[in-house]
Amino acid sequence: MFETFNKQDDEAEEGSLLSLYDNLLIHDLNTILQNIRTSSELSDRYIDNPKLNYKLKELIETIKQQATRGFRLLSNINKLSQLESSQLDIYEIDVCDLLRKAIDYVKTPLQNNLTIKIDTPFNEYFINANELLQDVFENILVNAVIHNGNSLIEISINASEIVQGKKRYLQLAISDNGVGIEDARKKIIFDGKKLKVNNGKGLGIGLFLVKKLLGLYKGKIRVEDRVKGDYSQGSNFILLFPKSKRRKT
Structure with missing residues (x-):
C-alpha cells in the first residue's frame, strides 16, 4: 500500500514535531559521537604498531563515515524545519538529473564496495518538485548503504512510466541487498507520530523527510x-511522481 498524505496528517504532527526532532537528534548524535570516541580510543592503541596499520586505516574510515552521518543528520533536521516554517517553491524539474547527482554523492566515498545499476528508458523526465528532490534519493540510497552488512553492496534502480486513472506517473523502484525491514516496521517508518527511540535504536528521520517531501510533490511511496x-x-522502495502536465514527451 502506498503512503498518502493530507493536511490533517500534517496538522496532527505539528504539535509533536519539536519533541520528535529533539529526541531523534539527541539519540542519533549520541550514537555518532560514541562511535567516534570509541574509534579514536582504539586508534591510540594501534598508532605506534606498524603491523596494525590496517586496523588504524579502518578506524579512520569509521570516523569519516560517522562524521558524514552527523552532517547528514543535521542537514535533514534543517530541511524538515524549512518544510514546517516556510512555503517552498515548486517548479518543473528533471528527475533523472537529480537522481544522477544523488548517485554520484553516495558512490564517492564507497566506490570500492558499492555497485548501483540503473535501468531506465528515459534520458530526462520532468515533474513538479524542487532541488530537495535530490534529498529524497540520497536518503533512500544512504540508508541502503548504512543498513547493509555485505562485502558488496548492491543497489538497483528501475524506472518506468505507468498510468493510474488518467494520470501518468514516473515509477522508480530502488532495491538493495541490505538487512531489510520487518513487516511491523514497514508500517511505521514513514509515520512521524510513531518515530521514536526504541530499545536503543532510532528509526531516524531520513525517511520521515522523504515522506514530507513526497507529500509536497503529490507523490506516493511504499516499501516491500x-x-x-x-x-x-533486502528492501524495495517504490516511488511514484506525477508527470508534469506541461511536458508531452
Whole structure:
C-alpha cells in the first residue's frame, strides 16, 4: 500500500514535531559521537604498531563515515524545519538529473564496495518538485548503504512510466541487498507520530523527510521486500511522481 498524505496528517504532527526532532537528534548524535570516541580510543592503541596499520586505516574510515552521518543528520533536521516554517517553491524539474547527482554523492566515498545499476528508458523526465528532490534519493540510497552488512553492496534502480486513472506517473523502484525491514516496521517508518527511540535504536528521520517531501510533490511511496516473503534479503522502495502536465514527451 502506498503512503498518502493530507493536511490533517500534517496538522496532527505539528504539535509533536519539536519533541520528535529533539529526541531523534539527541539519540542519533549520541550514537555518532560514541562511535567516534570509541574509534579514536582504539586508534591510540594501534598508532605506534606498524603491523596494525590496517586496523588504524579502518578506524579512520569509521570516523569519516560517522562524521558524514552527523552532517547528514543535521542537514535533514534543517530541511524538515524549512518544510514546517516556510512555503517552498515548486517548479518543473528533471528527475533523472537529480537522481544522477544523488548517485554520484553516495558512490564517492564507497566506490570500492558499492555497485548501483540503473535501468531506465528515459534520458530526462520532468515533474513538479524542487532541488530537495535530490534529498529524497540520497536518503533512500544512504540508508541502503548504512543498513547493509555485505562485502558488496548492491543497489538497483528501475524506472518506468505507468498510468493510474488518467494520470501518468514516473515509477522508480530502488532495491538493495541490505538487512531489510520487518513487516511491523514497514508500517511505521514513514509515520512521524510513531518515530521514536526504541530499545536503543532510532528509526531516524531520513525517511520521515522523504515522506514530507513526497507529500509536497503529490507523490506516493511504499516499501516491500526485495524477495517476496523474506525481508532479510533486502528492501524495495517504490516511488511514484506525477508527470508534469506541461511536458508531452
